[in-house]
Amino acid sequence: MAKNIQAIRGMNDYLPADTVVWQRIEGILKQVLASYGYSEIRLPLVEQTPLFKRAIGEVTDVVEKEMYTFDDRNGESLTLRPEGTAGCVRAGVEHGLLYNQEQRLWYMGPMFRYERPQKGRYRQFHQMGVEVFGLQGPDIDAELIMMTARWWKALGIADHVSLELNSIGSLEARAAYRDALVAFLEQHKDVLDDDCKRRMYSNPLRVLDSKNPDVQTLLNDAPTLADHLDDDSRTHFQGLCALLDDAGIAYTINQRLVRGLDYYNRTVFEWVTTSLGSQGTVCGGGRYDGLVEQLGGRATPAVGFAMGMERLVLLVQAVNPEFEPTRIVDVYVIASGQGVQSAAMQLAEKLRDAAPQLKLMTNFGGGNFKKQFARADKWGARVALVLGEDEVAASQVVVKDLRNGVQQTLAQSELATTLQALLV
Ligand code: ATP
Ligand code: MG
Secondary structure, three states, X not given: OOOOXXXXXXXXXXXXXXXXXXXXXXXXXXXXXXXXXXXXXXXXXXXXXXXXXXXXXXXXXXXXXXXXXXXXOOOOEEEEOOOOHHHHHHHHHXXXXXXXXXXXXXXXXXXXXXXXXXXXXXXXXXXXXXXXXXXXXXXXXXXXXXXXXXXXXXXXXXXXXXXXXXXXXXXXXXXXXXXXXXXHHHHOHHHOOHHHHHHHHHOHHHHHHOOOHHHHHHHOOOOOOHHHOOHHHHHHHHHHHHHHHHOOXXXXXXXXXXXXXXXOEEEEEEEEOOOOOOOOEEEXXXXXXXXXXXXXXXXXXXXXXXXXXXXXXXXXXXXXXXXXXXXXXXXEEEEOOOOHHHHHHHHXXXXXXXXXXXXXXXXXXXXXXXXXXXXXXXXXXXXXXXXXXXXXXXXXXXXXXXXXXXXXXXXXXXXXXXXXXXXX
């Protein structure tokens, strides 16, 4: 017999037990985004391959080894998006959203990277990304960070994430630093592993986030980015730090934080946690003032970040025992007796007319009252409505609060108001 076809490794199904968690979390994230006036943008999952090569940089982990790239039937090279910023900038330029305008945008959706699947690292994963265009001051960098801090509070994980911050300066400052760093690394080649040796010329800043402890020790004596910062970047960074201090947001300046993608300049930051094992970066971003122009638009300052939804969900579940997933059913309608099922369905329809936000499920498949109450519990209902032949005849209904067992008989006409009061 042929083997059943299974999902692709590292590409997950999200079942109803997962989606109720995701929906609640997404709801909280979107509510906070709306409270800052950010708008959603929806972008294709597939783009022309050169977009990512140009934006992210040829010598990055993502472009070198993680992209899902294929030729379509016309022979054009396409890539499943590994991140959202490149597509967002492409769309902004294409639709004239950026030049001389302000945009505060967010998106949520799947990204694709060919990585070794493990906890918190998948081949199809989801990011919530935020991108702001047209603002160059450190105040907007600070607002993005303040908004994420508000997310953590709303999700009950604020005590389990910490903020790391750095400035990687202007393109020119980084070029000067690059030379100084390469000169230093060349003198200590013996300590470098193969990966670092390769990166030393192709993308030397990536040596700074090498996981090799010997390399990390060596770097204690290396020239620092901070010493090479240009004055404007230094002022920008000081401004950002002051705004965060005023907002009471704690941070650590991590001189070795450079981020994996080439397009960043000035501000870079990451929110990290120790509660998820080695996949500890929940959210990362920074400023990318050069990217719009590099992708063919007019020079436009920009700053943004992306958050890994799977890691966020894992973190909420790991550290917030009070977190409540979205409830599927508020009210379960129980019916028994001759002709009562039809009356129950009609009652449910009337209630949906009167109170559209109520989540109402009608029992199907019959069963005695005990069985039907058991189903009400299984669905997590707060209230059961019970209809028998007597209730139908009297246009009444028995309302049972399943949390405390209190039961009352009401006229069907009073029902909607009572339920709304019971469920707030
Ligand atoms: P890492 O160092 O963990 O590989 P990254 O620097 O490649 O992360 P970014 O490109 O900055 O990640 O993406 C932003 C966020 O998206 C990450 O902080 C992480 O939460 C999430 N993320 C990135 N890659 C994956 C993946 N393969 N699976 C799940 N989440 C991911
Ligand atoms: Mg990565």
